[in-house]
Amino acid sequence: MLDIQLLRTQPEVVAAGLARRGAAIDLGPFEALEAQRKQVQTQTQDLQAKRNTLSKQIGMLKAKGEDVAPVMAEVAGLGDALKANEDKLAVLLAELDAFAAQIPNLPHESVPEGRDETANVEVLRWGMPPTFDFVPKDHVELGEGLHGLDFAAGVKIAGSRFTLMRGEVARLHRALAQFMLDVHTTEHGYTEIYAPYLVNPDSMFGTGQLPKFEEDLFRVERSDGTHLYLIPTAEVPVTNLVRGEILDTASLPLKFVCHTPCFRSEAGSYGKDTRGMIRQHQFDKIEMVQIVAPEMSWEALETLTGHAETILQKLALPYRKMSLCAGDMGFSAAKTYDLEVWLPAQNTYREISSCSNFEAFQARRMQARCRDKGGKPRPLHTLNGSGLAVGRTLVAVLENYQRADGSVDVPEVLRGYMGGLAILSAEP
RNA sequence: GGAGGGGUGGCAGAGUGGUCGAAUGUACCUGACUCGAAAUCAGGCGUACUGCAAGGUACCGUGGGUUCGAAUCCCACCCCCUCCGCCA
Numbered sequence: 001m002l003d004i005q006l007l008r009t010q011p012e013v014v015a016a017g018l019a020r021r022g023a024a025i026d027l028g029p030f031e032a033l034e035a036q037r038k039q040v041q042t043q044t045q046d047l048q049a050k051r052n053t054l055s056k057q058i059g060m061l062k063a064k065g066e067d068v069a070p071v072m073a074e075v076a077g078l079g080d081a082l083k084a085n086e087d088k089l090a091v092l093l094a095e096l097d098a099f100a101a102q103i104p105n106l107p108h109e110s111v112p113e114g115r116d117e118t119a120n121v122e123v124l125r126w127g128m129p130p131t132f133d134f135v136p137k138d139h140v141e142l143g144e145g146l147h148g149l150d151f152a153a154g155v156k157i158a159g160s161r162f163t164l165m166r167g168e169v170a171r172l173h174r175a176l177a178q179f180m181l182d183v184h185t186t187e188h189g190y191t192e193i194y195a196p197y198l199v200n201p202d203s204m205f206g207t208g209q210l211p212k213f214e215e216d217l218f219r220v221e222r223s224d225g226t227h228l229y230l231i232p233t234a235e236v237p238v239t240n241l242v243r244g245e246i247l248d249t250a251s252l253p254l255k256f257v258c259h260t261p262c263f264r265s266e267a268g269s270y271g272k273d274t275r276g277m278i279r280q281h282q283f284d285k286i287e288m289v290q291i292v293a294p295e296m297s298w299e300a301l302e303t304l305t306g307h308a309e310t311i312l313q314k315l316a317l318p319y320r321k322m323s324l325c326a327g328d329m330g331f332s333a334a335k336t337y338d339l340e341v342w343l344p345a346q347n348t349y350r351e352i353s354s355c356s357n358f359e360a361f362q363a364r365r366m367q368a369r370c371r372d373k374g375g376k377p378r379p380l381h382t383l384n385g386s387g388l389a390v391g392r393t394l395v396a397v398l399e400n401y402q403r404a405d406g407s408v409d410v411p412e413v414l415r416g417y418m419g420g421l422a423i424l425s426a427e428p
Numbered sequence: 429g430g431a432g433g434g435g436u437g438g439c440a441g442a443g444u445g446g447u448c449g450a451a452u453g454u455a456c457c458u459g460a461c462u463c464g465a466a467a468u469c470a471g472g473c474g475u476a477c478u479g480c481a482a483g484g485u486a487c488c489g490u491g492g493g494u495u496c497g498a499a500u501c502c503c504a505c506c507c508c509c510u511c512c513g514c515c516a
């Protein structure tokens with residue numbers, strides 16, 4: 001949610017920011033609604049004030065035992081007009097809320113211009129893509145060769161975009177998650193969270209998945225007529241920890257890390273990445289979330305992105321850091337860095353982490369605020385980033401660490417999590 | 429699933445139809461005392477919208493209803509706690 005004051009007082013700033021996203025929005029209807037709202041609200045409040053004073057009079061007259069009939073008659077005439085005004089005001093407020101709820105965040109001034117991913121700007125590259133004296137296999141071939149990735153089983157049990165992992169590959173997947181959690185908790189100062197995988201609509205609204213992107217979510221109906229959603233990322237349950245809270249600014253920053261499966265319906269991505277486990281309905285992710293004082297969020301974005309980079313560096317996986325252009329950023333973000341890992345079989349870099357500063361956008365939707373000593377509450381800032389997507393990291397390890405015979409070296413830092421195992425081989 | 433209790437300000441906790449946006453305690457802020465601190469004393473201290481301001485309005489789990497007037501009465505729902513049953 002944008003600052004409503006900004007919408008009112010500087011609509012041209014809002015329009016300019018949205019234009020950078022390629023999301024032109026006509027603010028005319030908003031301004032018309034606002035003008036109406038102001039008028040109806042003032043009218044309503046005047047009527048309410050009148051009713052309140054008259055009602056108080058009745059109370060006082062009764063206490064003194066005097067006649068209340070004349071005042072009763074006067075107040076009786078207010079009822080219908082008041083009710084009509086209150087109803088009208090409620091409708092207007094609901095319309096204004098609905099309008100504001102679907103406006104995306106404004107891009108930060110440092111965000112590159114551009115319409116789509118082709119305009120994203122490479123910030124840095126780390127590591128050298130490995131060279132092979134054989135034709136490198138992709139993770140599908142490698143995984144099936146190791147009897148570790150079973151795509152047919154995933155399809156049989158659940159359907160397309162589901163995968164089953166087995167044996168040492170499943171263990172490697174688990175090792176990656178453990179490793180990432182341990183690094184973030186012991187070296188980067190994050191508190192580990194275990195969170196619900198199903199959340200209510202309020203939580204989805206808070207982080208910006210609702211109301212606009214319901215079709216991307218898996219929805220679970222309940223017998224009582226309500227429904228929950230499967231989380232598309234741990235960002236949702238973890239960030240909503242502070243929904244409706246007023247935190248002491250001195251207690252910030254809060255830094256949380258959480259490992260969960262993520263569920264995405266991937267509507268609208270038919271035919272995209274259908275091979276392998278790049279784009280799944282269910283995948284594991286380690287998510288870092290920071291809740292910070294407003295003046296700290298830009299610094300925090302850099303360090304948080306660095307925390308994700310640390311994982312790639314410890315795994316010795318080559319990557320590049322991209323600054324997403326205005327047109328390619330998600331709904332709630334003010335700025336996003338994507339980390340893209342090198343995949344030899346695709347001969348390209350693929351997204352493995354996304355780190356964003358949302359400034360106060362989510363906080364306003366969530367009513368999450370902080371208060372300085374003796375000061376007024378103000379919206380805090382939220383950030384999050386993948387550190388990392390576990391499934392894609394597994395893909396990257398398989399492809400980058402492969403050997404000519406189809407076996408795969410286990411990265412040094414993971415061997416302790418693998419019982420000392422150094423090589424994944426095709427033995428059953 | 430069954431029975432009972434309860435949701436009020438940062439926290440605790442009064443308040444069962446009328447100067448209640450809400451006692452009191454605590455936390456917090458300011459001042460006095462003090463070399464300083466503690467203790468003590470005095471004052472202040474919810475959120476949001478609206479207005480230049482004075483002020484006005486809304487909010488006591490949520491949504492409806494009754495009433496001139498609702499934290500207080502009625503209905504529905506949500507959540508929490510205790511006990512019983514079932515259960516990883």
